[in-house]
Amino acid sequence: MREILVEPLARVEGDGGITVRIDGDKIKEVSFNVLEGTRLVETLVVGKTPEEDVSIACRICAICTLSHRYAALRGLEKALGITKLPPKAQLMRTLMHMGEFVESNSLHVFVLALPDFLGFPSAIAMAGKYGNEVLKALALKKYGNKIMRLTSGRMIHGENPTIGGFGRYLDRTTLLELKKEAQEQIEFAELGVQLVGGIDIPSYFEKETVFMCCEPGDGEFGVMGDQIRISDGKTVPVEEYRSLTNELFSPHSAAKHCLYQGKPYTVGAIARLNNLGDRLKGRSLKLYEKYWNKRWLKNPVFNNLAQAIELVWCLETIPVLVDAILEIDEDPALVKPSRMDGEGVGAVEAPRGTLYHNYRLKDGLVAEANLIIPTGQSLEDIDKYLRIAVEELLKQKADDQKIRMQCEIIARAYDPCISCSTHMVRIERV
């Protein structure tokens, strides 16, 4: 029996691993294991006020803190009967969301995923050859962190985005500084796409799958919406998310898996570009048209390139957002809730994919919460692609080292964020 264990898997968030067991030329097991302990957040927020909830729920993850806060706000505001925000508050939320995408995508593409493909024995060696590129990538990440810190009020778990709108708004000087920096960074982001786009992506594990993402509406590309766009052509209201996600337990995972109509599916940058990429504009559209092809529908490793193109889109979008914010002089007051009992589902795109926060409120307190996390939704597809890859590599008589490396590349391409994907196991006795 050959056993290949990757534990823990490096350059991802949280504690996960890969197990491959082979008996002769037969596969006994291929699995992506989530080993992280449960977060318990869905239980912790019960009995809390909506304001307390948004500050607790985002602590499920320090990487996607603002996406979690944003999804929680959207879910809770619907439950509270807040149906529309002032445009300036909405624009500020979108700007803070862009910061998280810039920070997260730049780190994953250039620092975590790229070393897999450049063939260096170590990161030290890579820094020697690509020192300038690494420096620029880190500067881009720092810029994303800066947007997050300035808009939300803190580096992590900032409190500015709040129920009914936004707390402190940015002044004109700061906004113009953010705009200028976006314009300065875009050239490197485009070069980054070319660097990632020039990498030869292996094709031996390719197979069609389903992709899901938020439908922003109005024919625009975006990272938030009240409908879910599915690659089979359907559009479903976010309130019906349970019919899309169908959570199930897996014996090798502390995170729940998801199946759409009994089949695995993928969320994240590759899903957004596969479903909505032709809505991009400007430089990001040109890059999408240059690099997108039908292999993206079958190969998760193109997620790295999708993230790189999204970075360009973010840097094009930030100056537009800044200009729109500057056109509105007055900082709007918070919108007051119209009810204390209700239910709401908030969905946003986190960098790794669609994130749902579903809340039921009773007497102004959280009575029930359900969070569906991007990485949990892609886990069945990660397992599927790992199995196909190992099957094909065995046919090629690949050694353990090659199998291990290829499995790591596939799993890491999903940019899995394992920490927040874990949930409480609910046991029902009958």
Add this chain to the structure above:
Amino acid sequence: MSASEPTSPETEKRVRALIRSGRTVVIGLGNPDRADDGAGIEIVRYWKARPGRRAFLDTEMSAETIVLDHLADPEAETFLFVDAADFGGKPGGFRLFGIGEQELFKPALSTHQVPMDLLMGLIASRRKDVFLLGIQPGSLEPMGEMTPEVVDTVRRLSAWAD
């Protein structure tokens, strides 16, 4: 350069010289909520309080931001990271590692951050010296107490800045 002997007089001499130099950027790393993993933070927090030190904590600002902010500064000649590190020693032991000593850089938990070896490589590529002062942890228990051996080491190393 090769690693110094664990807890040797030579290590003490070199570390004392590094932290007393105004040209060394010292960065404390770790998670204070995981028992001995907070050793680097505790030590550098103390050093930081001494006058004239360029000392920073990654609990306040990410390590890569600290590096980026100082990499182009000609007066920042040396970078010293201080962190818990499993080098197979006794709990509380410590060693000074130079660039390229790979034995430390095994995959760790929660690594969705800039890898330490990449940061060290980046610093070295700019012709600056870079070291890691590693403290052998006895426990990394979430929310656990620091072990007595590491507490002793934190006290001992902290005093080297005085």
